[in-house]
Amino acid sequence: MPMSDVLPFGDLRVTDRSSSHAILPLAVRDLTLRTDDATMLDGLTFDLGRTGCTMIMGPNGAGKSLLLKLLHGLMPPTSGYIDWAGHTATQATVRQALVFQKPVLLRRSVAANLDFVLKARGKDMAERARLLDHVGLSHKASQPARLLSGGEAQRLALARALATEPEVLFLDEPTASLDPASVLAIEGIVAQAQARGVRIVFVTHDIGQARRMADDVIFLHRGRVVEHTPAAMFFLTPQSDAARDYLNGRIVV
Amino acid sequence: MAEAIGLAIALVLSGDADLLEIVWLSLHVSLTATAIACLIGLPIGALVAIARFRGRSAVLIVMNALMGLPPVVVGLLVYLQLSRSGPLGFLGLLYTPTAMIIAQTILITPIIAALSRQVLEDLHSEYAEQFRSLCLTRMQTVQALLWDGRYALLTVGLAGFGRAVAEVGAVIIVGGNIDHLTRVMTTAIALETSKGDLPLALALGIILLVIALGVNACVQSVRMTAARHAYV
Numbered sequence: 001m002p003m004s005d006v007l008p009f010g011d012l013r014v015t016d017r018s019s020s021h022a023i024l025p026l027a028v029r030d031l032t033l034r035t036d037d038a039t040m041l042d043g044l045t046f047d048l049g050r051t052g053c054t055m056i057m058g059p060n061g062a063g064k065s066l067l068l069k070l071l072h073g074l075m076p077p078t079s080g081y082i083d084w085a086g087h088t089a090t091q092a093t094v095r096q097a098l099v100f101q102k103p104v105l106l107r108r109s110v111a112a113n114l115d116f117v118l119k120a121r122g123k124d125m126a127e128r129a130r131l132l133d134h135v136g137l138s139h140k141a142s143q144p145a146r147l148l149s150g151g152e153a154q155r156l157a158l159a160r161a162l163a164t165e166p167e168v169l170f171l172d173e174p175t176a177s178l179d180p181a182s183v184l185a186i187e188g189i190v191a192q193a194q195a196r197g198v199r200i201v202f203v204t205h206d207i208g209q210a211r212r213m214a215d216d217v218i219f220l221h222r223g224r225v226v227e228h229t230p231a232a233m234f235f236l237t238p239q240s241d242a243a244r245d246y247l248n249g250r251i252v253v
Numbered sequence: 254m255a256e257a258i259g260l261a262i263a264l265v266l267s268g269d270a271d272l273l274e275i276v277w278l279s280l281h282v283s284l285t286a287t288a289i290a291c292l293i294g295l296p297i298g299a300l301v302a303i304a305r306f307r308g309r310s311a312v313l314i315v316m317n318a319l320m321g322l323p324p325v326v327v328g329l330l331v332y333l334q335l336s337r338s339g340p341l342g343f344l345g346l347l348y349t350p351t352a353m354i355i356a357q358t359i360l361i362t363p364i365i366a367a368l369s370r371q372v373l374e375d376l377h378s379e380y381a382e383q384f385r386s387l388c389l390t391r392m393q394t395v396q397a398l399l400w401d402g403r404y405a406l407l408t409v410g411l412a413g414f415g416r417a418v419a420e421v422g423a424v425i426i427v428g429g430n431i432d433h434l435t436r437v438m439t440t441a442i443a444l445e446t447s448k449g450d451l452p453l454a455l456a457l458g459i460i461l462l463v464i465a466l467g468v469n470a471c472v473q474s475v476r477m478t479a480a481r482h483a484y485v
Contacts, residue, residue, distance in 0.1 A: 072386060093385075093386065097387075100382070104380060104383040107401045107485070108400075121387070144483050147483050
């Protein structure tokens with residue numbers, strides 16, 4: 001069943017990204033992040049193409065969320081470089097959106113949360129209704145955003161991310177601690193964005209979710225890229241012991 | 254005390270014009286000073302809350318220290334500026350309500366700035382990463398913080414108003430406690446006490462307390478309504 005078929009919500013008419021890439025492909029070379037007493041990311045080198053959904057997987061503490069923040073330009077690496085088709089990570093931030101594991105919603109109504117972003121980014125305010133419809137929150141438009149359920153709050157965070165019309169959408173475990181219906185709803189919205197040409201970079205611990213959505217998988221372990229392979233190959237014949245152990249549910253430290 | 258309470262009630266019920274004038278002037282001066290102090294202090298508090306620069310901790314120390322400005326010192330400084338021979342003497346503002354508003358504004362702007370800095374810094378620590386992801390400008394960030402912190406900032410404004418309406422040192426120096434012109438509740442209380450009319454002084458004090466309680470209760474109820482909507 002295609003992912004979009006499980007989505008109960010309305011379609012979204014936004015920019016088709018499939019033919020207008022300014023910051024893709026991505027090249028990451030020897031990316032390293034050190035703190036005073038530890039190496040968090042150690043010489044990461046990989047490329048991401050113009051389309052598709054890349055899953056970043058790995059055990060807790062592998063550096064997945066840090067990698068997203070570096071790619072999104074929220075923090076600088078210690079060494080190495082990130083090249084978004086000639087743009088630095090901080091230059092590319094404006095063409096990207098990040099959905100955090102715990103959505104940070106403003107102390108305003110659901111509609112006002114979207115209005116804020118649309119106005120700040122100079123977008124058409126009429127998009128608000130379409131975005132709310134797209135994520136199934138039209139009936140909650142006037143309600144306080146911080147009283148939404150976990151799934152609703154994450155759908156609003158996704159709508160807010162889509163409001164910026166990103167070329168690349170980062171998702172940092174957006175469905176952790178959500179019920180199965182909410183997980184499918186989020187995945188449906190992400191799949192629709194991908195179908196419109198938005199490049200998806202998704203951190204997850206949910207192996208089922210990764211199987212459903214991934215085109216390729218970057219497997220991180222102890223701050224290093226252990227594997228970067230097409231999804232089918234990763235799940236069928238993982239090349240490293242760490243990935244095999246991880247997929248088999250054995251703890252990898 | 255009982256006599257004072259009885260007198261206070263009788264004074265209020267009688268609708269005494271002089272009393273109403275004093276109460277009205279107190280509220281007018283202190284509310285205006287609070288509004289101006291908020292206009293100046295809140296953006297300063299927000300900017301210091303989000304900015305990281307060399308010497309920031311020194312700025313924080315100064316801001317916090319200025320919260321303890323002695324009213325008589327502020328009154329004296331404003332007096333020196335506004336007196337006939339002072340640099341702003343030509344404005345003719347000394348012994349007017351405007352001079353009292355200026356003094357109280359100077360007195361409470363540091364309070365508004367320092368307390369709002371604390372409130373908004375906490376809020377910003379929650380929003381900062383999301384805001385950077387959204388590529389907001391500094392101005393957009395300040396506006397968003399001030400709006401989202403609006404209910405918490407009500408308490409900050411209240412602290413400023415409380416300080417303004419209760420102080421006597423600054424307004425008596427720059428206002429002069431002139432009957433029907435610059436007499437406010439605190440200066441009236443000081444005068445009646447020195448004249449030995451303690452019941453009247455106490456009655457005015459009770460009215461002042463009731464006003465403070467009333468304003469607090471209003472702000473508290475607004476905050477509780479906001480809290481039910483998770484807007485605090």
